[in-house]
Amino acid sequence: MGRPRVVAISQARMTSTRLPGKVLMPAAGRPLLAHHLDRLARTPGLDAVVLATTVNTADDPVAACAEGLGIAVFRGDEADVLGRFAGAAAMAGAELVVRVTADCPLIDPVLVGRLIATFLGGQCDDPPLDYLSIDSTRYPRGLDAEIFPRRLLEEAAANAADPAEREHVTPYIYHRPDRFRLGAALAPDAPADLADLEGLAEQRWCVDEPADYELVRRLLEALLPANPGFGWQDCCKILRDHPDWMDINRSVRQKTLH
Template identity: 30%
Template structure:
């Protein structure tokens, strides 16, 4: 069984409660959930949070067709492992609630990459930061949970795996060429990020999730416009 597991929290030190900020009438985390609901291969959709944040997310998760799972606050690796055990998952699509432009198309591309090599860990690279996901085979996830001791590896879930390419099968590849735009950043960490992403949503959001191809086209159009304006001013 394939499950989307989206982690979310409230206590970001740089931008508290960022997952609940508004973007065109929906919160950041709701936009992420709405996009990930489009992953056609997924059978379970789970919002994994901590006890102190759960009640802030419960209704929003239910509204977007996600089940709420509550796990440890700091040990996010354990939270993922517990969720995988609880729901009987075989593959986990990992995403984070501060990426409102996460791409279901790239999630499906990453699933294909994982399946092609039977990887323990798979990720597609070179898309705008904040649009991608990680795909993890649950046996590898449970091994990480058993043996990881480094606090960084427990907080960030996947480093235990990709730091050990001799022990796990790691698959990485660029996204398809038309989706490559590694210089762009659409993840939410700071107030400036929020202002920038809010502007993107004003331009692009029409009531349904913004697809990666539309996002890349927008970046390309903007780049062409900027280049043209620059040429006129020289």
């Protein structure tokens, strides 16, 4: 049996409730979405990247941005994110799906690659892994990723009735530990992978509100000129040098599931 086809699917739309148009806001001369997709495409172990957006005309610029980078685009119902992911996975011929969101311009390809490698290693177990994620309680928000087989995505798309399960894609899987084998969330390796930064797990490197955008813009513009392939630990180093930056979005709270 050959290695399964691994496809990363990212979701994006212009009509974000808290910061409309955020994915196309500029930083270091490019839209945030372009930074996100370029970084994601460098992930080791990925066979393809797809952007899942809506059929709304407001999202035509989102689709155009991705297509301009050579990224395939799937367009579906704005209200049914789960259905969009299932359609994107089918279009790409995915066997394993890596789910990310486009409000994470600082996503780390090495960390996502580690997630993929760990999951593939778990396919040799009996029973094999069904779901694995990056531990968002140990890393800053904005590095998040999940991986699972496409067959489970299709099952969820066919059966999920709860609006939160259709909006957030994976709760159908991780809320059923009696049916699916959930791996322990991927945490930093100690000591080499741990950054000496106070309150690391409380950091927000995703973009939901204007304060988030200001922090991420500063990080991109500080890091890209000297090191286009920077990783999450390079962000930590910049924040150690500029501790006042950590206060920029400290008051922003993560949106919770319904």
